Amino acid sequence: MSRLAEFRALEQQLAAQLAELESLKNDDGLKREIEFEKKLRDLLGEYGYSLRNIVAILDPQATARSTAPAPIADRGTRKPRQLKVYKNPHSGEIIETKGGNHKRLKEWKSKYRSQEVDSWRTQ
Incomplete structure (x- = not known):
């Protein structure tokens, strides 16, 4: 227009x-x-x-x-995240993390593919 x-x-x-x-x-x-x-x-x-x-x-x-405030549902406490341990077979380096937002882990996944890095989990 x-x-x-x-x-x-x-x-x-x-x-x-x-x-x-x-x-x-x-x-x-x-x-x-x-x-x-x-x-x-x-x-x-x-x-x-x-x-x-x-x-x-x-x-x-x-x-x-x-x-009156709206009733809030009892959310309780969130269960702690499970510790995951990854061992790189190429370098022998070990990473311990509770989440997937680990810098070095992300580097490995971009370099070696996520499926392969997931297979490196020892715990």
């Missing part, structure tokens, strides 16, 4: 939104809601209450439901 076409499309969208805004400004129902909200906020300010206080008064369980 060219920049000019994009500009015109956005201009049309803006004109439609402005027309919708004007129709909402003239809506009696919206005017009543705005007036109600303004009066309610003034009243809350006069008595020093917030909307949360009003919700707590009208529905005491609502605050208990919203503030």
Whole structure:
């Protein structure tokens, strides 16, 4: 789409939104809601209450439901990783690791293939 076409499309969208805004400004129902909200906020300010206080008064369980943390499943402790020992038959070098993120082990796997290095495991 060219920049000019994009500009015109956005201009049309803006004109439609402005027309919708004007129709909402003239809506009696919206005017009543705005007036109600303004009066309610003034009243809350006069008595020093917030909307949360009003919700707590009208529905005491609502605050208990919203503030209570969700129950966390008992994850327990993770079992320790098993120690793996690799012995390189070419150099006689031994590597002991609990994970696969060992620098030297990765070098061996890239040089000799993973399957061959896995066959070097002694434990």
